[in-house]
Amino acid sequence: GEGTIPVAVGLSMTLPGLPVVYAGDEFGAVGVDGEASRTPMPWGTEGEPAVAERIALYRDLVHLRRAHPALAGGGLRWVHVDEDAVLFVREAAEESILVLAARGDVEMTVPADAVPGAEGAQALYGTVAVDAASDVVTISACGPVFAAWALPGVRTP
Template identity: 45%
Template sequence: SWLILDSHDTPRFHVLTGDQRRTKVGVGLQMSLPGVPMVWMGDEIGLGGTSCGEDSRRPMPWNRENEWDHDLFAWYAQCIALRRVSDALAVGSLRWVHVGSDVVVYLRESADERILCAASRAVHAPVQIDAVDLDCERMGTLIGSDAAVVDGRVVLPADGPAFHMWRLSGGSAHFTQGSTQQNASTEVGRG
């Protein structure tokens, strides 16, 4: 199935959210849930389009990069790059870990990789997960903030709107915090 936030027949998603943080959460979900992500031309640069029809069909401003939202473009590039190099994100199974009124946490798993994702629409109570339930020794931040480890429990960031992603590795014998976001970004660049 397609994972599409908007199209030429709908208002632009980022215009509807009215907030870049909420837009980033939507893009994070789009690039990490099962299915085929489809990006409507211009979404990645924040191209306008406030209504259905012709306004959402504005031409791409190829020669006017000063009009682009470069922060949003970098977010799309980072999320797409992660999906391209991750078997878990591209074809892995989905397991819901926590569902709350303001946050969802899910695990994408393949034979070789496990990615934990958290998407929040607002600030929320901290989500705590028993480290043994995650069955990992290390947790490397790919996108967003690091998770804390307190008394054998993983405490996820409670900010919002926000999207976070961590790579889990190892077994459940011993849990420690793993690589930093900088190291994870370097690894992503391999694809």
């Protein structure tokens, strides 16, 4: 895959705040000296496999954010944080989104009550499985990895 790029773009589309795509990021353009180093947009390269893959990544993750209002306005609840991975939930009344981002391999177990509805988690992005046993939720994946799942919404009093 593309290493950590999907992790970075995935976090920018799922964490609170407005995601910013700097012109050319979606083409894989790079800059080493700020604004002055960015070259013109490489129009016409959209059909090249690496560029097409990067554009599809941005398209899919922007669509994820736009299709799930909890990602724009839902609350944020951290479920698991360590040196290599984060697991959090963006929560809203209609729907919650569980998000995994890791720079390395993942083998995490969290209490089931930390992820209500995990037994019915529907994969929205990525191919990582959520294993919801009676009292724990386990997530295993080879990293770097970004994944997101739909969960039931939360009702507030």
